[in-house]
Amino acid sequence: MADYRGVNYLRRRLQIKSERVKMRYKYYEMKNRVKDFQISTPPELRNVQSVLGWCGKAVDNLADRIVFREFTNDNFDIGEIFLMNNPDTFFDSAVLSALISSCCFVYISVDKTGFPKLQVIDGANATGIIDDSTGLLVEGYAVLERDKNKNPKTEAYFTKGDTWIYRKGDETPERIKNNVPHPLLVPIVFRPDAVRPFGHSRISRACMDIVNSAMRTVKRSEIAAEFYSFPQKYVVGTDPDLEPINKWKATMSSLLEFTKGEGGDKPQLGQFAQQSMSPHNDQLKMFAGLFAGETGLTLDDLGFVTDNPSSAEAIKASHENLRLIARKAQRTFGTGFLNAGYIAACLRDNYPYERRQFYLTKPKWEPVFEPDAAALSSYGDGAIKINQAIPGYITQDKMKDFTGI
Structure with a gap:
């Protein structure tokens, strides 16, 4: 235990990091609140919040394309462990x-x-000290259960060969021993690097800032729409001794009567120039373009139709950045899932396997973009020509990797 930071250190670390994770979940669930500049908003509408789902679209559009298929060369039958743990929900939940x-x-x-x-377990309820060379934890901490006030009710502290369960109200933790050479808590990381080994969120600071600006634009456009629907009108030259005009009745009425004053002057009617919605639409489209560039999406994905319906190849070409992000995510997620299978196999067999024994096992993924009929035809022609030059090079398994079929 001398080399470990300890459960108290990890508790404090989680308290610091969890707020950032909760904030990003608010943006994903469209529950974030935007600061009003209080310049163009009437006081009665300053508490009104607009909603925009671009952050959720950026996450879902990528998560829906990352579909785990199987492990090849599965010498330790770790695929069976995942099959017995509801894989349809498990993999999608972990990726999201x-x-x-x-x-x-x-x-x-x-x-x-x-x-x-x-x-x-999401990043707001678990943390640890990671080993950069293996992607496994040296020690870990997780909140397994919270009470109705969101306070920890059941906690777990993980070290090599031991899991300590802390229950609220118990003075001493429960120790559960195992024969596994690593903690029973495995990280699944998106885009890690040397500075941030726990990765980067898909909802970046730029995404949140752009969405905040776009939400303010939507709110201003709603306010402007009221003036656009009912442009301001005016009447000059009325008799000051007459009863004041009911403004709402005058606006909605189809017939109004104005009489001349004592001096014979007749009132003159007028209308201010109608407010245009174009500046708000153009500004919102500008923010949509910024958000699309940040996330690898297109304006069509964000609700701005730009062209006629595209073919599957055109859609794939316009999402080249998204394809690269998805392939990068597949590599890092595949390592995490293999690590989880390795730890689970050690626990199942009650034997401390070495990580290097699993070097032959590789994760397989479904294609990021499903091919259409034209693409399938071109794949078939290409496979025939390649096999004529190198007999047997394109096999059934390789075609499945290309097409998903």
Whole structure:
């Protein structure tokens, strides 16, 4: 225990980091509030908040394209562990959580039969000290359960060979020993680097700032729409001794009568220039372009139709940046899932395997973009020509990697 930072250190670290994760979940769930500059907004509307789902679109558009298929050369049958842990929900939940919070964690335990059980914990409820060379944790901490006030009710501290369970109200933690050479908490990281080994969130600071500006633009456009629908009118030259005109009735009425004054002067009617919605539309489109450039999306993805319906190849070409981001995410997520399978296999077999024994096992993913009929035809022609030059080079498995079929 002398080399570990300890549970108290990790508790404090999680308290610092969790606020950033919660903020990004607010943007994903469209619950973020935007500061009003209080310049053009009437006082009665300053508490009104507009809603914009661009951050959720940026996350979902990428998460829906990252689909895990299987492990090849699975010498230790780790695929069976994932199959017994509801893989349709597990992989999607882990990918989505890692994209939002930059890192999620897989908590590995055993069920009543002794088989490994996998649980995804978001970045706001778990943290640890990571080993940069393996991507595994040296020690970890997670909040497994919270009470109705969001205070920790059940916590877990992970070290090599031990898991300590802290329950609210108990004086001493429960110690659960295992024969695993690493903690039973595995990180799944999105875009890690040497400075930030726990990765970067898909909802970057630029994304949040652009969405804030766009939400203020939407709010201003709604206010301007009221003046656009009912432009301001005026009447000059009325008799001051007459009863004042009911403004709302005068606006909605189809017939008004004005009489001459005592001096024979007749009132003159007029209308101010109607406010235009174009500046708000242009500004919102500008922010949409900035957000699309930041996330690898297109204006069509954000609701601005620019061209006629495109073919599958045209859509793929316009999303080249998104494809590169997805391929990068597949590589880092694949390492995380393989690490989780490795730890789970050690727990299942009650044997401390070495990580290098799993070097042959590789994760496989579905294609980022599904090909259409024209693409399938071109793939077939290409496979025939390649196999004529190098017999047997394009196999059934390689075609499945290209097409998903």
